[in-house]
Amino acid sequence: GDSVTQMEGPVTLSEEAFLTINCTYTATGYPSLFWYVQYPGEGLQLLLKATKADDKGSNKGFEATYRKETTSFHLEKGSVQVSDSAVYFCALPTGFQKLVFGTGTRLLVSP
């Protein structure tokens, strides 16, 4: 079935470092792809999305490019801030109106 695989965390970075969180997927066809973020003590919120191959989603300085050749949707940010510390989830649609999520990657950014 459809699935998402994320790199294990935690990812620990210093402020202003470059961030990459890897996400690969297995799915039939070319589904939309999503990154959700969960800040401490909160629910998940949509960070960015891409609806077709080669699309780039972006928001709040984060970017991810939908690459069908490598079935990947890696999340990147050029310069992380302490406030980016959170758990990041990659997700794709499956079935009727449902999403399947990766296991999440915790990012810890120190000053």
Add this chain to the structure above:
Amino acid sequence: DVKVTQSSRYLVKRTGEKVFLECVQDMDHENMFWYRQDPGLGLRLIYFSYDVKMKEKGDIPEGYSVSREKKERFSLILESASTNQTSMYLCASSLGGRPLYEQYFGPGTRLTVT
């Protein structure tokens, strides 16, 4: 802004108790979902509903039931709580018929069963 609220942020219950988790959304969304979130396992879908009085099993429905009597409210019921149901429970909602599958989440209820 879409708002999804959950009745409690923290809940402590004893083994064997019947537990009700309530979720309310204010954006007239057709679809509502219950997930549990565990370290290393991510989010797993327990149940979802795409209309009033309609429900579908997710990936891990055992030990849970749901109720959706009104469009805005979706309840998760633990008929007889067990310690392995200690977890974070997240409710979400989404508009029906939209292809983008964006879901809006509540803040979660951290349930501890002792």
